[in-house]
Amino acid sequence: MAALFRGYRNFYKRSNKHVELILVSCRSMASKTPVGFIGLGNMGTPMARNLLKNGYPVIATDAFPESCKELQDSGAQILDSPAEVAEKADRIITMLPSSPNVIEVYTGSNSILRKVKKGTLLIDSSTIDPAVSKEMAVAAEKMGAVFMDAPVSGGVGAASLAKLTFLVGGVEEEYNAAQELLTCMGANVVYCGQVGSGQAAKICNNMLLAIGMLGTAETMNLGIRLGLDPKLLAKILNMSSGRCWSSDTYNPVPGVMEGVPSANNYQGGFITTLMAKDLGFAQNTATSTRTPIPLGSLAHQVYRTMCARGYSNKDFSSVFQFLREEGA
Structure with missing residues (x-):
């Protein structure tokens, strides 16, 4: 009888474990309900693909x-x-x-908010004017949905490798739900505050990025004109106080680094027209808040000029090539 009881108890334990596994599995499956994805460009496609890789069914559309x-x-x-x-x-x-x-995608004639279900979580990873993010949040709230801004830092390569950084603004109570999805596409997810704060952080980051790239391009151009080998100059900068991301990770000079746009005729990466757009947001925000940004304004002027000179679809690091041609 004792042996029979022990056998029953062991069976019961095994059964309980099996039930627990089923419950865990059901919870996991429940969390993997379909995710909508709108905007399948150079960034959107690899981001959505990473959701698929993590087991989320994806329902998507694009204007093209x-x-x-x-x-x-x-x-x-x-x-x-x-x-x-x-x-x-x-x-x-x-x-x-x-x-x-x-x-247009949120409030146009065939938009999300025309058919959105109450309680829907809307996460916008575009880089846009913070005021527009706030407007979309108000419009979503009227329809019973929740809108969060979550622009990204990192280019196409980071999107493909799920190493983006997401800068999130919105209702803090919804942050965990957003984080569940965003961690499938990025290595870092940072809560920045209320709606629009993610965009504010992204604008500040990209202004510094543009200034840093422009400074690196100027420095490399000057050194080359003085007869320095570009690889040697980059090495010196990267072991000295001038080191920055634009010099050691994304160098703008062809032949200095592999695997970056400057090694591929400035194809891929973050195109100049988008950098000019982001700098425009920084300029507008600085004007409205009466904040002096002399270097940001200069960078905006340079990138706008580049767009007018045929650099729109080249990576923003092509500012090096632009400066070389200007001085030719």
Whole structure:
């Protein structure tokens, strides 16, 4: 009888363990409900693919149907409009080029907020004017949805490797729900405060990035004109006080580093027109808050000029090539 009881007890323990495993599995499966993704450009496609890799079914759309094929081949369901995505998903991520695109996708004639379900979490990873993020949050709240801004730092390479940094603004109580998805696409997720604060942090970061890249390009150009070998000069900078991300990780001089846009005719990466856009946001915000940004304003002027001179679709590190041509 004792042996029989021990056998029953062991069976009961094993059964309980099995039940626990089933419950854990069910909870995991419950969290992997479909995620909507709108905006399948150079950044959006690898971001959405990383959601798929983490087991999330993805329902996606883009204004350009040809942009959807790569993600569709990876297993995503492709729909025709943001409104259709909103009908089928209660967590939606958007990754769009500019403020007007965000306004259209959220509030246009066939937009998310036309069909959004109450309680839906909306995460916008576009880099836009903080005031637009706040407007979208108000519009979403009227429909019973929650809007958070979560712009990213890191380029296409970081998006592909799920190493982006997300700067999140919104209702703090919703941060954990957003973090669950964002950690599938990034190495760092930082809560910055209320809606719009993520955009504010991104604008500040990109202004410094532009200033740093412009300074690195000027320095490298001067050194080369003085007869220094560019690889030697980069080595000296990177072991000295002039070292920065633009010199040691993303050097703008062709031939100095491999695996960066300057090694590929400035293709890929973060294009000049987007840097000019972000610097414009910094300029507007500085003007409205009466904050002097002399170097930020100069960088904005340089990148706007580059766009007018045919550099729009080249990586922003092509400022080195621009300066070389200006001085030729």
